Amino acid sequence: MSDLRLGIDVGGTNVDAVIMDADDRLLAKTKQLTTADVTGGIDAALQAVLQAPGIDRARITHVMLGTTHATNAVIERRNLNRVAVVRIGAPSTTAIRPLFTWPDDLRRAVSAGETIIGGGIEFDGREIVPLDVDGLRRFLAPLAGTIDGVALTSVFASVSERHELEAEQIVHEELGEDVHVSLSHEIGSLGILERENATVLNSALVAVAAEVSSALDSALRSQGLDAATFFAQNDGTLMAIDYALRYPVLTIGSGPANSIRGAAFLSGAQEALVADVGGTSTDVGVLVNGFPRESSAAVEIGGIRTNFRMPDLVAIAVGGGSVLTGSDGAVTVGPRSVAHGLTERALVFGGDVPTLTDAAVADGRAAIGTRAPPDGLRSLLAAGLRRAEQSFAEAVDMIKTARGDRPLIVVGGGGVLVPERVPGVSELIRPEHHDVANAVGAAIASVSAQVDRVFQFGAGGRAAAVDEATRLAREQAVRAGARADEVEIVEVEELPLAYLNVPAVRMRVKAAGPLSSV
């Protein structure tokens, strides 16, 4: 029988791995420490989870990986490709040059040169000016042989991609078929600066993705696994490996999305709030129709503003290792955490730092450690726990979009810190295997795609625009690896354009479906 899936999630502290069967039963799980090279931690987690009793590794057909490789590469400016940055947007965007807000060292590490050439599209689909083909050739010619990729970003590429596609042809004519080309309409949404940043980062990360992919392949081979591999992306869905190699930037920030999706799966809920309580911080997100609600605010990656599809989160610096300071009259929780040092520095492990874990033990909610917290600190611990509970309640309230009580799913190692009753919460759900919710999220993920562009109502009116948007979203989901006959539209959002006296609307449509070969 070939029916098992292996999900891996690489976090800042732990690498979690799970094995699940065709009926979505969890057969094995492990938690290993993350290593500096990341890959070592993945190896260790693979080895541990495969050694669980009753696991026949020959039955594993799919491996899903959510990893921090790409994030780390950007933050550490390591292993990044050399990219020629081309904006198709003169004269309509020359007031702000490409990479204007990038830190100098990152710009030096990535950019082989930047230009703004003539071209671009209006919101209604007209050409702003024709594409400056000669200008593009003049910019590219001297770069031949010195760069790894080209990032192309056109004005309103989300309305029409034609200038980007035309420019892509020219890049291949000038620099050959092997040079990687990232096209902004395939990566970002509205907002040219953020989309351009994401497109350039994408180009820069192509080698990193290739390296992770081959490291994963060899790790799997050395374990005797022959499985199809997928990468988790930042909206909680999967990409087939060839898609991930083309869009590596989308693997950034898959962790929170995975834990929200995992929480949904483990609890069976489709509409709920989710709190992922870790050692240093807690992320509270929202599950809508089985998917994380996405943030509308700009997301920064390594100091670069982008417009990725990231889950909408309220993050608070409260977790199991949060340090309590002050007196019981005016206690402060965090933001400092003992993190990995919990088992040496917390009071219940004989250390001298009062933490929230100590508070949970003193309160009788948790039974860990080697000794009881000292009596003299009990009132401080109790006050700290109350303060933390207030923070949870506030975070839960802030993430909601409307009044009314909602269920709250609690996952993550620090889940005991959340009390049974939280204001604004109708029901508290602590699912089994909550400690590996993120790896579960990777293992059960479906494949999705999103369309975000401006439509002007033509002859068919609004209905035709909605049809067009949903058709595009479905097609993209299938290209990303979803089963064509089971792709569903999971989200449609319309935003009319203000201050215009012609009907135009920005439409975001998301389609998702199960993996095509499970």
Place this chain on the structure above:
Amino acid sequence: MQSTMQIDADVLPALARGCSVLGAGGGGDVYTGLLAATQAIQTHGPVAAVDLDELPDDGLVMPCGYIGAPTVSIEKLGSAMEGKWLKAGLERRLDGQVVALMPAEIGGSNGLQPIGWAASLRLPVTDADGMGRAFPEVPQVTMEIAGVDPAPSVLTDERGNHLTIEARDGRWMERIARTLSVEFGGRAASTEYVMTVAQAREATARGTVTLATRIGKAMLEADEPIEALAAELALRRLIEGKVVDVERRVTGGFVRGAAVVEGLRHDAGRLMRLEIQNENLVALEDGVVRAMVPDIIAVLDTHTGAPVHTERLRYGQRVTCVAFPCDPIWRTPRGIELAGPRAFGYEFDYIPIEELQ
């Protein structure tokens, strides 16, 4: 000529924050305006913000900014040539020389765009603007109060298509400009209500560029930004609380709606309703008006002090609503007629914030 203030790249973030507060919830996101002004100043050098008393009486002041859809502004960033084309268009039509640019609207992104254009023209900006805040419509400017003719006005796109319009009044200018801005691709740079320095001294909200910079600087440097703002302005704290309801719809090109803020901490038990048309228009508590246009009502993030744009209001946000007096020119009969509560469809008279409970 002695300048009131030198605007260099380091000053811009403070100016941007101040413009955002003065936007009264509208005026568009200042981010791209801030970057464009920064690039222009890095390229051409700093811009002087000068008091109108220090400019020659018969020099021309060019009020300018963008008109059109904010969504377009996040794709079409501008060519940085717009200011030159506006000025050239005006000077072809008029005798006299433009001696300074002026933000038509200090509130929001239009407070910053003219700074970049002034840098590339190597001209100063006036320490004054046409609103002292943000408003949705072309004729809702202080120059209209003072009887300045909106014509000739010039509209340009980023390609250099520009035309001079002789509209018979501000309303017609508004209609023509909106239609043209669609043809230009959803947005146009424009100048209208050009005037002499002598006229501008009586027809503008004065000191607003330095005011925006001062309040922005105070807020950015303070640990308690709302306290810092209170130290700079006659600030009325309307309520500290959280947003518990938001309704929004787009009609006739405008975002209309309301938000309800429920009091927290010392304001627990109170409810404040903010009514919105692009900007925050009126604050009501138990049916009683607590603040109203043209006074400025701003919604600030309680922790960071960052102004919350009306399009970004959302359930659960911790906010502090504040109000402060508009420029005195709005409190004249003609000013109240143009931008008082009745101009926005309310059936009550304007009462200054200082006289409200």
